Amino acid sequence: xxxxxxxxxxxxxxxxxxxxxxxxxxxxxxxxxxxxxxxxxxxxxxxxxxxxxxxxxxxxxxxxxxxxxxxxxxxxxxxxxxxxxxxxxxxxxxxxxxxxxxxxxxxxxxxxxxxxxxxxxxxxxxxxxxxxxxxxxxxxxxxxxxxxxxxxxxxxxxxxxxxxxxxxxxxxxxxxxxxxxxxxxxxxxxxxxxxxxxxxxxxxxxxxxxxxxxxxxxxxxxxxxxxxxxxxxxxxxxxxxxxxxxxxxxxxxxxxxxxxxxxxxxxxxxxxxxxxxxxxxxxxxxxxxxxxxxxxxxxxxxxxxxxxxxxxxxxxxxxxxxxxxxxxxxxxxxxxxxxxxxxxxxxxxxxxxxxxxxxxxxxxxxxxxxxxxxxxxxxxxxxxxxxxxxxxxxxx
Amino acid sequence: xxxxxxxxxxxxxxxxxxxxxxxxxxxxxxxxxxxxxxxxxxxxxxxxxxxxxxxxxxxxxxxxxxxxxxxxxxxxxxxxxxxxxxxxxxxxxxxxxxxxxxxxxxxxxxxxxxxxxxxxxxxxxxxxxxxxxxxxxxxxxxxxxxxxxxxxxxxxxxxxxxxxxxxxxxxxxxxxxxxxxxxxxxxxxxxxxxxxxxxxxxxxxxxxxxxxxxxxxxxxxxxxxxxxxxxxxxxxxxxxxxxxxxxxxxxxxxxxx
Ligand SMILES: Nc1ncnc2c1ncn2[C@@H]1O[C@H](COP(=O)(O)OP(=O)(O)OP(=O)(O)O)[C@@H](O)[C@H]1O
Ligand SMILES: [Mg+2]
Numbered sequence: 001x002x003x004x005x006x007x008x009x010x011x012x013x014x015x016x017x018x019x020x021x022x023x024x025x026x027x028x029x030x031x032x033x034x035x036x037x038x039x040x041x042x043x044x045x046x047x048x049x050x051x052x053x054x055x056x057x058x059x060x061x062x063x064x065x066x067x068x069x070x071x072x073x074x075x076x077x078x079x080x081x082x083x084x085x086x087x088x089x090x091x092x093x094x095x096x097x098x099x100x101x102x103x104x105x106x107x108x109x110x111x112x113x114x115x116x117x118x119x120x121x122x123x124x125x126x127x128x129x130x131x132x133x134x135x136x137x138x139x140x141x142x143x144x145x146x147x148x149x150x151x152x153x154x155x156x157x158x159x160x161x162x163x164x165x166x167x168x169x170x171x172x173x174x175x176x177x178x179x180x181x182x183x184x185x186x187x188x189x190x191x192x193x194x195x196x197x198x199x200x201x202x203x204x205x206x207x208x209x210x211x212x213x214x215x216x217x218x219x220x221x222x223x224x225x226x227x228x229x230x231x232x233x234x235x236x237x238x239x240x241x242x243x244x245x246x247x248x249x250x251x252x253x254x255x256x257x258x259x260x261x262x263x264x265x266x267x268x269x270x271x272x273x274x275x276x277x278x279x280x281x282x283x284x285x286x287x288x289x290x291x292x293x294x295x296x297x298x299x300x301x302x303x304x305x306x307x308x309x310x311x312x313x314x315x316x317x318x319x320x321x322x323x324x325x326x327x328x329x330x331x332x333x334x335x336x337x338x339x340x341x342x343x344x345x346x347x348x349x350x351x352x353x354x355x356x357x358x359x360x361x362x363x364x365x366x367x368x369x370x371x372x373x374x375x376x377x378x379x380x381x382x383x384x385x386x387x388x389x390x391x392x393x394x395x396x
Numbered sequence: 397x398x399x400x401x402x403x404x405x406x407x408x409x410x411x412x413x414x415x416x417x418x419x420x421x422x423x424x425x426x427x428x429x430x431x432x433x434x435x436x437x438x439x440x441x442x443x444x445x446x447x448x449x450x451x452x453x454x455x456x457x458x459x460x461x462x463x464x465x466x467x468x469x470x471x472x473x474x475x476x477x478x479x480x481x482x483x484x485x486x487x488x489x490x491x492x493x494x495x496x497x498x499x500x501x502x503x504x505x506x507x508x509x510x511x512x513x514x515x516x517x518x519x520x521x522x523x524x525x526x527x528x529x530x531x532x533x534x535x536x537x538x539x540x541x542x543x544x545x546x547x548x549x550x551x552x553x554x555x556x557x558x559x560x561x562x563x564x565x566x567x568x569x570x571x572x573x574x575x576x577x578x579x580x581x582x583x584x585x586x587x588x589x590x591x592x593x594x595x596x597x598x599x600x601x602x603x604x605x606x607x608x609x610x611x612x613x614x615x616x617x618x619x620x621x622x623x624x625x626x627x628x629x630x631x632x633x634x635x636x637x638x639x640x641x642x643x644x645x646x647x648x649x650x651x652x653x
Binding site for chain 1 (some may be wrong): 451452453479483484489490492495500504507540560
């Protein structure tokens with residue numbers, strides 16, 4: 001067994017100064033005891049001091065945590081190729097809720113409040129063209145709830161892009177049912193308008209030998225809080241959770257990943273990278289990994305890196321790794337928050353590259369390993385353009 | 397024909413304990429076709445001189461001037477200096493994760509040349525330049541300097557020198573960390589660059605061994621933030637035999653008195 005804990009790796013932190021940062025490793029209580037329920041009333045209304053809410057600006061949640069009623073609906077459009085089944089179903093559809101149970105009050109509220117769900121079923125033993133789901137918010141000041149299920153049948157091989165945009169307040173649950181031997185790649189983009197509030201839970205259940213590639217891209221929105229949870233239903237499951245976020249002035253972008261290793265010989269790899277700029281830009285990454293006693297032969301690593309581009313921005317980063325068995329392949333985590341590296345800038349400029357171009361090269365370089373893994377060309381191009389635009393906005 | 401004139405240059409570095417003067421009046425003129433070796437003990441200020449000329453933000457010029465072909469470079473930004481024809485091969489080249497060497501080289505060449513090099517020619521040019529320095533083509537796809545050994549980093553500095561063709565090159569301990577073969581390959585690279593006779597070289601080194609491959613026209617002993625003695629190649633032989641003791645002593649005496 002190999003356990004590595006690395007708080008500061010070479011490069012970023014070598015030149016870090018200031019840039020608020022917080023790194024902790026010990027969970028207050030075991031993740032195994034984390035409460036889940038489909039019943040919203042089973043959760044107390046959080047006040048903001050609770051462990052799972054302590055980083056979230058509750059006042060900006062538009063009461064999603066305290067019974068906010070739906071005033072509108074988000075539009076869900078699906079572009080899918082032949083062979084992919086797309087259904088709009090009612091609350092009573094028996095297939096819903098199998099991938100996971102809400103783990104916080106907003107997720108339970110969303111489960112209780114949605115009226116229609118979208119179910120996308122990807123055919124087994126076949127490779128299909130990418131499916132694109134576009135979710136548009138209900139509009140400024142409107143509250144909406146939603147539910148989406150993506151079901152990859154046995155040996156399916158598919159890519160699903162879920163693109164969130166528009167205005168309003170939106171809470172939802174997204175289920176990923178990945179059957180035995182299926183390969184499901186998901187790219188979830190949060191590119192909301194400036195007013196938007198989005199609280200979302202992703203529940204992935206992996207079958208035996210299933211492969212799940214989950215990439216989260218969060219760029220726009222006032223408050224975005226995303227909670228991806230992965231559970232394994234059999235041995236040999238392989239999950240990769242990637243995240244890229246870019247917070248500007250006043251934005252709160254929070255990602256809370258949880259990988260629950262309960263089956264043996266499974267693998268997980270979590271890599272989240274974020275850049276921050278502007279007064280009040282705040283990002284939070286909480287990476288929980290639990291290796292239960294039965295999960296022998298587990299291999300897991302998680303990493304979070306934050307690049308603070310200006311003063312007044314704050315990145316919180318908390319990896320939690322709990323191990324209940326000694327019989328694992330390997331487990332580790334690393335977390336680092338650093339300032340923009342002036343030495344890199346100097347080096348590039350000393351080769352004639354103008355400052356603004358040099359800064360972009362460095363930031364793009366920082367995100368490179370994540371962008372590299374986005375295999376859908378249109379999505380990758382759009383992200384590169386979005387990052388460019390983010391950098392241009394502040395004249396970085 | 398390029399000329400770099402350094403006149404009475406005083407440079408301070410900002411430390412936690414306040415500003416500290418490191419260069420205490422450096423005078424040096426480098427003309428096209430000349431190679432000046434700057435030799436001196438550790439901590440004498442050689443790298444500070446090179447960084448100050450290149451424009452590193454940590455170093456503050458408190459007085460004096462640096463002119464390239466009569467134009468003051470001190471008013472220029474770092475990248476403007478490079479585009480004006482200054483090049484600094486660094487003692488410790490910086491790693492830039494996620495930026496491929498090939499992207500970096502092309503971006504730099506585009507900036508310095510004022511237009512993007514034609515792709516077909518460029519690919520060939522880079523390939524040849526790499527092979528001249530015994531650099532494996534696979535390096536082109538690696539991140540700039542990331543995980544390179546000390547010697548590999550130095551080879552890549554000289555690769556950039558060859559591609560960017562500056563008017564004046566400052567080579568800060570390019571020889572350190574090189575084994576005998578690498579020293580030869582890198583020296584040949586510098587000599588190819590010098591060949592035109594239209595460029596000037598400031599060769600900073602601690603040891604005389606690189607001077608067997610790159611012959612200097614002038615040798616300057618650098619001590620305590622200024623040039624303590626200047627001479628021809630024979631001065632290097634003297635240093636080889638006697639070391640820097642004499643100069644360190646002088647420096648200490650000067651700072652005491
Ligand atoms: N950023 C800095 N902060 C504090 N002191 C510095 C800084 N940079 C340089 N110095 C000091 O200035 C002096 C000159 O340093 P410099 O690196 O220029 O010497 P050098 O001649 O290049 O030495 P070496 O042969 O070891 O490369 C040293 O005493 C060094 O400690
Ligand atoms: Mg030095």
